[in-house]
Amino acid sequence: MKRLYLDWNATAPVLPQVRDAVMKALEAVPGNASSVHREGQSARAVVERTRRSVAKAVGAPAQAVVFTGGATESNNQVLRHHVRTNAKPFVVCTAVEHPSVLEVVEDLAKEGVKTAVWPVDRKGRLDMEWLEKRLDEGVTLVSAMWANNETGTIFDVASIVDAVHEAGALLHVDATQAVGRMEFDFQACGADYMTLSFHKMGGPKGVGATVVREGLKVGAIMSGGHQERGRRPGTENVPALAGLDAAAKAVVDHGEMWIEALKRRKAAFLEELTRIEGVEFRGDQAQQLPNTVNAAFDGVDGEDLLMALDLEGVSASSGSACTAGSLEPSHVILAMGYEEKRARESVRFSFGPSTPVEELARGAQKIAQVVKRLRRIDADWR
Ligand code: PMP
Numbered sequence: 001m002k003r004l005y006l007d008w009n010a011t012a013p014v015l016p017q018v019r020d021a022v023m024k025a026l027e028a029v030p031g032n033a034s035s036v037h038r039e040g041q042s043a044r045a046v047v048e049r050t051r052r053s054v055a056k057a058v059g060a061p062a063q064a065v066v067f068t069g070g071a072t073e074s075n076n077q078v079l080r081h082h083v084r085t086n087a088k089p090f091v092v093c094t095a096v097e098h099p100s101v102l103e104v105v106e107d108l109a110k111e112g113v114k115t116a117v118w119p120v121d122r123k124g125r126l127d128m129e130w131l132e133k134r135l136d137e138g139v140t141l142v143s144a145m146w147a148n149n150e151t152g153t154i155f156d157v158a159s160i161v162d163a164v165h166e167a168g169a170l171l172h173v174d175a176t177q178a179v180g181r182m183e184f185d186f187q188a189c190g191a192d193y194m195t196l197s198f199h200k201m202g203g204p205k206g207v208g209a210t211v212v213r214e215g216l217k218v219g220a221i222m223s224g225g226h227q228e229r230g231r232r233p234g235t236e237n238v239p240a241l242a243g244l245d246a247a248a249k250a251v252v253d254h255g256e257m258w259i260e261a262l263k264r265r266k267a268a269f270l271e272e273l274t275r276i277e278g279v280e281f282r283g284d285q286a287q288q289l290p291n292t293v294n295a296a297f298d299g300v301d302g303e304d305l306l307m308a309l310d311l312e313g314v315s316a317s318s319g320s321a322c323t324a325g326s327l328e329p330s331h332v333i334l335a336m337g338y339e340e341k342r343a344r345e346s347v348r349f350s351f352g353p354s355t356p357v358e359e360l361a362r363g364a365q366k367i368a369q370v371v372k373r374l375r376r377i378d379a380d381w382r
Pocket of ligand 1: 145
């Protein structure tokens with residue numbers, strides 16, 4: 001049975017050119033990028049080439065890019081660095097951030113830092129008036145993602161940045177889910193910090209970047225080395241960075257085409273899913289990633305549906321892979337005001353530009369069959 005992988009927001013299949021670049025670097029680049037001999041220099045060349053490629057892919061100068069072990073680490077770095085270097089920090093994040101932001105903010109609050117969580121409405125949209133009020137109370141850093149990993153909802157970063165800067169605060173944007181799925185440009189948007197990883201679009205896992213606006217600093221949150229100009233200790237993962245280079249180049253070369261391909265796939269998938277009785281699409285349909293569909297089928301528990309679909313060869317998820325397996329319903333859907341039982345119905349389908357359109361239509365038909373079967377088992381439905 002050929003499986004249909006609809007969990008690209010957890011991670012994507014590695015692009016062939018990424019795999020080739022990683023393999024090549026494993027074989028041909030044995031050095032440590034901090035060593036001064038020739039092997040070291042060729043490793044350094046890979047690191048710096050990748051810095052330029054990532055910078056180009058996201059619209060930033062190369063020196064703004066600090067490599068880390070992924071977006072989780074970058075999110076921790078930005079928030080922790082801010083609190084350490086600010087005399088009176090007041091950190092705000094949206095209620096629908098990835099746990100690598102939300103849980104850091106919770107930890108900071110326990111440590112005595114002033115924090116607040118920015119609520120969303122039923123569609124996962126932010127209330128700007130709420131922010132304006134908080135900004136007047138002395139907020140120093142706002143953390144808001146560009147696109148949500150569970151619902152695909154895209155935030156209006158341009159209006160957030162204006163409000164935040166007017167109040168003299170800083171903006172951190174987590175762009176992890178935006179890479180290769182929507183156009184964005186770090187410098188043009190005016191944000192102060194951005195975090196990235198490319199593994200949702202075919203890059204390697206376990207490597208990412210913190211991007212810092214010119215004139216601002218980001219410091220190390222670990223000790224033990226001076227790599228990345230003192231901003232991230234630890235020997236650089238050169239093979240992974242070679243893969244990241246290939247992924248960043250692919251975004252530059254194919255990004256526009258990917259976005260168009262995703263739009264076509266989403267339209268075909270939604271056309272089939274819409275036929276299912278009692279389906280509700282969650283998130284802001286007007287501002288949503290072209291690769292993400294968050295759907296709830298009235299009366300069908302999301303976990304039951306996911307297990308049944310897995311047996312049928314379809315892989316999807318109920319939320320962030322970082323919290324999967326916990327029996328709690330998604331914090332994102334709860335924050336949107338759904339009560340627990342309804343929140344548990346949410347299932348996330350996410351795909352990529354290489355997902356065959358006809359497979360998506362077939363997948364949707366399978367979803368329809370499974371939903372019907374589960375509703376028959378649960379005679380209470382209706
Ligand atoms: N932020 C968002 C929005 C994400 O979706 C993810 C991945 N689940 C992360 C951060 C964490 O990224 P990484 O896997 O690179 O640590």
